[in-house]
Amino acid sequence: MGTRIGERTTLGDVAEFDGGLVAVADRTWAWIQPNGGLGESNAGLVVGEGAALLIDTLWDERLTAAMLEAVVPVCERARAPLTDLFNTHGDGDHWYGNGLLGAGVEIVASAPAVAQMRTEPPSMLTRLAPVGTLLGIAGRIPGLPGADHFRGLGGFSSMLGAYEFGGIEPRVPEHSFDRERTLEIGGRTVELLFVGPAHTTGDAIAWVPDARVVFAGDILFNDVMPIMWAGPVGTWIAALERIEALDPVAVVGGHGPVGGVADCVALREHWTWLREQVLTAGPDADRLALAERLIRSSEFEPWRGWRGPERTLVNIARIEATEHGGSSEIGTAERLKLIAAMGALAERLRR
Numbered sequence: 404m405g406t407r408i409g410e411r412t413t414l415g416d417v418a419e420f421d422g423g424l425v426a427v428a429d430r431t432w433a434w435i436q437p438n439g440g441l442g443e444s445n446a447g448l449v450v451g452e453g454a455a456l457l458i459d460t461l462w463d464e465r466l467t468a469a470m471l472e473a474v475v476p477v478c479e480r481a482r483a484p485l486t487d488l489f490n491t492h493g494d495g496d497h498w499y500g501n502g503l504l505g506a507g508v509e510i511v512a513s514a515p516a517v518a519q520m521r522t523e524p525p526s527m528l529t530r531l532a533p534v535g536t537l538l539g540i541a542g543r544i545p546g547l548p549g550a551d552h553f554r555g556l557g558g559f560s561s562m563l564g565a566y567e568f569g570g571i572e573p574r575v576p577e578h579s580f581d582r583e584r585t586l587e588i589g590g591r592t593v594e595l596l597f598v599g600p601a602h603t604t605g606d607a608i609a610w611v612p613d614a615r616v617v618f619a620g621d622i623l624f625n626d627v628m629p630i631m632w633a634g635p636v637g638t639w640i641a642a643l644e645r646i647e648a649l650d651p652v653a654v655v656g657g658h659g660p661v662g663g664v665a666d667c668v669a670l671r672e673h674w675t676w677l678r679e680q681v682l683t684a685g686p687d688a689d690r691l692a693l694a695e696r697l698i699r700s701s702e703f704e705p706w707r708g709w710r711g712p713e714r715t716l717v718n719i720a721r722i723e724a725t726e727h728g729g730s731s732e733i734g735t736a737e738r739l740k741l742i743a744a745m746g747a748l749a750e751r752l753r754r
């Protein structure tokens with residue numbers, strides 16, 4: 404089960420690697436969704452004696468049900484029903500499927516992640532979709548100023564069309580923690596460590612010491628350009644260093660294939676380089692032009708294979724906004740503006 408190489412992904416691309424349930428270590432699995440694009444998120448499973456932990460659900464209930472169809476038989480064979488769920492952060496592609504889990508499953512996330520979940524229900528996206536369609540149509544009017552930005556937002560909303568947000572009432576976690584929390588899953592220890600704000604305000608990771616596996620949520624995008632909605636980037640770099648210091652044998656990121664320490668290092672080096680470039684360019688630089696120049700430069704070579712380079716636009720904007728003590732919180736209007744500009748950049752990069 405799951406998407407295999409060569410098949411169509413949820414977003415309609417050709418899968419470049421195998422998805423589905425992947426054994427990562429002893430009684431430890433990842434659920435992988437190729438190609439790790441928008442909403443093509445991963446999850447995890449840790450099975451103990453008579454208890455099991457799920458790490459994240461997916462963006463809609465159809466995708467989450469498909470995952471559970473693979474996960475539940477594994478739990479049944481081990482006589483270890485799902486007892487716990489940890490959501491790594493507050494973005495919908497990691498928790499909108501929570502409602503499918505039984506009432507007996509206890510759900511936990513960091514306190515800022517829970518706060519984000521309360522303000523970003525699926526209905527937020529169902530409201531956005533028709534607006535995006537209209538803007539996409541407006542973007543085709545010849546000579547309209549900023550038409551490429553309108554088309555950018557239209558493209559984003561058409562990607563949302565691959566998911567089913569209508570009628571979902573996901574369960575917000577009933578437990579939260581500030582810095583750390585230790586779960587005991589049928590004799591196995593899982594440490595939840597808060598490492599945000601970075602990708603979002605509420606990022607946390609799960610460390611499974613007996614298997615030496617980290618479930619990093621969206622602190623690791625593997626072979627995919629990460630997107631930084633919160634920042635500052637220094638916190639993200641520190642989070643990657645913390646993962647590296649644990650010396651794991653595998654790191655399951657929120658998007659892309661199962662990775663390891665080398666992938667964390669590659670991402671950390673990308674962030675260090677990008678921060679330097681943004682600070683050198685200064686606050687008055689045209690962000691779109693700067694992003695395009697950086698992506699086309701030879702210095703970008705180590706990260707050339709990562710899908711979605713246009714996300715660099717958002718990352719530049721968030722580095723500028725947070726580098727000198729600015730807030731990690733981002734408003735909806737600013738987020739939409741950045742999504743539109745990102746679409747415009749993607750169009751330029753295709754030329």
Ligand SMILES: [Zn+2]
Nearest residue numbers: 444496621657
């Ligand atoms: Zn995600």
